Amino acid sequence: MTPRRHTAEHTLDVAARPEVLYELVADAAAWPAVFGPTVHVRHLERGDRAERFRIWATVNGAVSDWTSRRTLDPEGLRVTFRQERSRAPIAAMGGEWRFEPRPGGGTRLVLLHDFAAEDDDPETVRWIRAALDRNSAAELDALARVAELGHPAREVVLTFTDTLRFPGAVSDAYAFVHRADLWARRLPHVSRVRLTEEPPGVQDLEMDTVTADGSAHTTRSVRVCEEPSWIAYKQRITPRLLLGHSGLWEFAPGGDGTTVATARHTVLLDPSAVPEVLGAGRTLADARAHVRDALGRNSLATLRHAAAFAASASESASESASGAGTSA
Known part of the structure; x- marks a missing residue:
């Protein structure tokens, strides 16, 4: 039986232009210095609009790794991603970054995830949600911190x-x-x-x-x-x-x-x-x-x-x- 898909959404309003935040997310090579959970990113394929990389990051306190594909849309201010090889107990994971201009200035950062747990075990689903809550909050805060430093x-x-x-x-x-x-x-x-x-x-x-x-x-x-x-x-x-x-x-x-x-x-x-x-x-x-x-x-x-x-x-x-x- 195919595991059930679950979703998660995390948002943050940031006093910075959408383009500034998009560029930070698009530059995956710099993530280890910007994002707390990310340890290393190693590109396997890299183009202007699509890329594939292996990433190591802390997940609930332990270092894990997986391979992801991303599609970059600078005009639409979106970055979509999908793990092509997830690590147990995650059966599948994907999502999207959105950078929505706010009335009067600033940006609403939106980070969406969809995921499936092996055997659809409720405890595993809770474990994955806890990891997403922790890492997503850390990543959104890190983006805000860098974008609001007042320097390019x-x-x-x-x-x-x-x-x-x-x-x-x-x-x-x-x-x-x-x-x-x-x-x-x-x-x-x-x-x-x-x-x-x-x-x-x-x-x-x-x-x-x-x-x-x-x-x-x-x-x-x-x-x-x-x-x-x-x-x-x-x-x-x-x-x-x-x-x-x-x-x-x-x-x-x-x-x-x-x-x-x-x-x-x-x-x-x-x-x-x-x-x-x-x-x-x-x-x-x-x-x-x-x-x-x-x-x-x-x-x-x-x-x-x-x-x-x-x-x-x-x-x-x-x-x-x-x-x-x-x-x-």
């Missing part, structure tokens, strides 16, 4: 990338970043680490870091690990200057025994924190430069140490192979 999204959302190529195996470079529990011993800018991994591939990481100016920060992140290709993370506790921060470590063969490692950051700046953190008279442009330098410096330092680790592992493997090939 391009000024407060910043994405940048650093890349390093070095001799060594992809698996060794990945292992260095994956074993963040050892970073306090391996990385000079990390002073304390607490790491748990449950289930395998999903990590909770808390650490204290020191930036070049001597300031210390405590951050807490959830990380999704896809061995040996990439590790995505989303900070749950961010420094004062940031409202959101997500990142991605990627590792790929570079040819001739080398690895190409990339560190990507997407951040959401807090304009109200700029004078407090950087000083009176400093601007968002100063904040972007400061964050770019501080985060880029630390991620490049991590990549350089990963490169040294991978090179050392490669040399050790070569020496072992050479020794095994000699005769007494």
Whole structure:
């Protein structure tokens, strides 16, 4: 028997133009820095009007993932979505974002869901509704917060990338970043680490870091690990200057025994924190430069140490192979 379809609707009035809110929803790649529940979005197909991606997000306190298709309608100010592979106990899920202009200005945000539960179990239906209520409210509030900052999204959302190529195996470079529990011993800018991994591939990481100016920060992140290709993370506790921060470590063969490692950051700046953190008279442009330098410096330092680790592992493997090939 086909499970019964259920519906849910969540709305919020926001003091911002519909186009501003639409652009934030349409840019799924920036969601981990904007939306609290979203950990990582990985595009599988991407066009002007349609896209397909795999998404990792917290659902009732645990990280889950699924694959969705979306249709983008900028003229109609609508985004429709449908999960093509839902995670149990959800049998099916889809919905629509609407951005309705309000008389006198502003926008009514409307987030619609339709869903089915496996076996149509009433307890499962309640569980799904609870997750939708929690995540939808968080997403609507996040959109309002960003749209009402008083700055265009391009000024407060910043994405940048650093890349390093070095001799060594992809698996060794990945292992260095994956074993963040050892970073306090391996990385000079990390002073304390607490790491748990449950289930395998999903990590909770808390650490204290020191930036070049001597300031210390405590951050807490959830990380999704896809061995040996990439590790995505989303900070749950961010420094004062940031409202959101997500990142991605990627590792790929570079040819001739080398690895190409990339560190990507997407951040959401807090304009109200700029004078407090950087000083009176400093601007968002100063904040972007400061964050770019501080985060880029630390991620490049991590990549350089990963490169040294991978090179050392490669040399050790070569020496072992050479020794095994000699005769007494």
